[in-house]
Amino acid sequence: MRCFLRFLSSVLFLSFATSATSNFLQRESSLSVETDSDLLTSPDKTFTCGFYEVGENAYCFSIWFTNSKNRTVVWMANQDKPVNGRGSRISLRRDGAMVLTDVDGSTVWQTNTTATDVQTAELLDSGNLALKDPYGKILWQSFDFPTDTLLPNQPFTKNKKLVSTLGRGSYDSGYFSLYFDNDNALRLMYDGPDISSLYWPDPGSSMYQNGRTNYNSSRIAVLDEMGTFSSSDRFLFSAADMGPGVKRRLTMDYDGNLRLYSLNNLSGLWETSWAALTEPCRVHGICGRNGICVYTPQAQCSCPPGYEVTDPSNWNKGCKPKFNQTCSQANETKFLELPNVDFYGYDLNYSSESSFNDCRKLCLEDCRCEAFSYRLTERVCLTKNALFNGIRTPSFPGSIYLKLPASLETTEPNSLNGTNPICGIRGSEIVTGSPSMYIFTVYLYSFVSAIGAVEVLIFVLGWWFLFRGHGVSASVEDGYRALSSQFRKFSYAELRKATKKFNTML
Incomplete structure (x- = not known):
């Protein structure tokens, strides 16, 4: 009976393969990077699967929206290890494994389906690439291994993450991720070269103030076809254009914001229908160490007085001091006020009902202190041993006082004019108030x-x-x-x- 089913599935596949496009890849068949027509297309033509060019002579085996203007990618197999533009291929082998090989024959990526009865690889209308046995049972699927995008009806569970790309036009893995934390809550985290920091939901508020709960027995979330996202921690939102018939994707963008996009069928462009953060500067780590996110009115990165950008092409590296950070005497030190600026976290000391002079003294006498934050109306003092997650916003009721050598010549704090836009996302615009x-x-x-x-x-x-x-x-x-x-x-x-x-x- 099993042999008959294999024979029948082979006959059905060959009948599909004679058409212009196919959504099947048969066992012991392959797709070549050099053949443009070697593609899988979902039956409704929404998704295409094949080799996607990510750089000069660099390709990734990917799934993308067929009719979006820029062929928007929703999944990649070898995101951080592209293969050569010649000689590379993806094969569904006799042993049941789907294997990606480079020009030299080396294995770059493969599924964990060796020694299984996989008969075909099929690209479904949902955008899911599924490996099936002769009975139609799914033995492996791309939905279980998301990259930066979640599609409708794709379950998001405790062992999965959405990880951003590194930057605009880059497909390398970046530093921002959406995941279920150990307390069963969905969170956004910056995990960069120097620090890790949670920034959504608001880390300064409690679970209940953020409309969440951690008293749930499971960790699962899903975006449905109507545009409603629901999670087991009681997080819930709906697309601005909620309703059937719209192609959508939920993407962890390279600027650290999580956005829901809807496809405009006429233009092929994506329109933002929901965003986790309305203020881009609330994303942690976006401007690197010592960097400050400012509104000009667009969100941009800037270095504080006494600091300079480490690498103008990569703000993840932040700003470096123009001076040697040493333990100086009081008469060799000055403090420069940055109004409405805050650096979140890395507090050496927290004091309430503190005077400005007492706060200044705390920082002056501590060699680890790089700056202090003071809120006059609340009389709150926070000394900082590192300057991360900088933001300037009129809603912050205090100032940062930078600890600098007295001999260092500095510009006025209005020099925080921004040098690099961080909020531009392909196919969308952010509107902030x-x-x-x-x-x-x-x-x-x-x-x-x-x-x-x-x-x-x-x-x-x-x-x-x-x-x-x-x-x-x-x-x-x-x-x-x-x-x-x-x-x-x-x-x-x-x-x-x-x-x-x-x-x-x-």
């Missing part, structure tokens, strides 16, 4: 300080016309875009001077 509010506040300070009656009048009239044209729903973002070109930006020193002047008038 807080950066525009920050810029609006900066401009408002400059108006109040001493711009003059004429410019103030132009501003008021412009804003009135803007709201008249757009109605009450007009946003600060609209106002900023419409009017910002009419005024010059003021330096940090000018704003400080203007603010003091304004305060004396109140």
